[in-house]
Amino acid sequence: MATTQPLIGIPCRRDRSGNYRLKPILAQAPAYIPAVVQAGGVPFLIPLDLPETGLRRLYGLADGLLLPGGGDVDPARYGAGPHPTLGDVQPERDALEITLTRWAAAEGKPLLAICRGIQVVSVALGGTLWQDIPSQLPKAVLHRKGKPGENPPDFLAHPVRLTPTSRLVDILQAGVVLTNSLHHQAVRTVAEPLTVAGHSADGIIEAVEIPGHPFFVGVQWHPELLVGDMESARRLFRAFVSACREG
Numbered sequence: 001m002a003t004t005q006p007l008i009g010i011p012c013r014r015d016r017s018g019n020y021r022l023k024p025i026l027a028q029a030p031a032y033i034p035a036v037v038q039a040g041g042v043p044f045l046i047p048l049d050l051p052e053t054g055l056r057r058l059y060g061l062a063d064g065l066l067l068p069g070g071g072d073v074d075p076a077r078y079g080a081g082p083h084p085t086l087g088d089v090q091p092e093r094d095a096l097e098i099t100l101t102r103w104a105a106a107e108g109k110p111l112l113a114i115c116r117g118i119q120v121v122s123v124a125l126g127g128t129l130w131q132d133i134p135s136q137l138p139k140a141v142l143h144r145k146g147k148p149g150e151n152p153p154d155f156l157a158h159p160v161r162l163t164p165t166s167r168l169v170d171i172l173q174a175g176v177v178l179t180n181s182l183h184h185q186a187v188r189t190v191a192e193p194l195t196v197a198g199h200s201a202d203g204i205i206e207a208v209e210i211p212g213h214p215f216f217v218g219v220q221w222h223p224e225l226l227v228g229d230m231e232s233a234r235r236l237f238r239a240f241v242s243a244c245r246e247g
């Protein structure tokens with residue numbers, strides 16, 4: 001049934017920083033919420049530690065899914081051993097997001113994947129990742145300067161050239177977009193039905209999509225941090241929420 005304000009499910013992460021009374025909490029970065037709201041959607045957070053039947057119930061309520069940024073996917077998920085730079089790995093979050101990805105890909109539920117999200121969808125559908133761009137691809141452009149948080153999060157680090165035949169070209173109405181870049185990992189290979197929709201100049205995969213799906217798009221940058229200034233970022237969220245409305 002069509003709805004004017006579609007529900008967008010966003011998985012939580014486990015915050016182990018101890019910033020809340022020294023205890024781990026379930027959390028999510030706040031910028032996804034206004035980015036969805038300004039596009040006309042109503043976001044809700046999906047907790048970790050659900051049984052699959054409960055997850056399926058929330059999936060059923062969602063008109064669309066947003067897979068947000070976060071730590072690294074467990075390399076065991078794509079048959080690799082841990083690189084020395086491997087960051088925070090949360091197997092329970094990997095499991096939840098991979099399950100949601102496979103359901104959404106198979107069943108035509110709209111999905112927008114951001115940063116870690118593009119890596120999750122690639123792994124969920126049979127692809128692999130670069131575990132650390134600076135050490136594995138030393139000639140790559142700068143995708144994350146210094147420690148996380150050193151650059152302003154909306155700093156436009158590098159352009160992404162979109163695949164001319166991609167849906168993203170129609171959505172963003174541009175062949176090249178300037179992007180922020182806050183990642184040390186990246187998609188290395190994609191498996192069907194996922195296709196590459198954009199690269200940075202060093203050849204790193206920065207966007208993916210499933211052709212023919214109502215809306216299944218992954219971007220390596222963080223458009224939720226750019227909606228205040230960039231029309232192309234707003235276009236991405238509007239196209240996503242529109243697809244959720246029509247679903």
Ligand code: MN
Nearest residue numbers: 143181182220
């Ligand atoms: Mn990048």
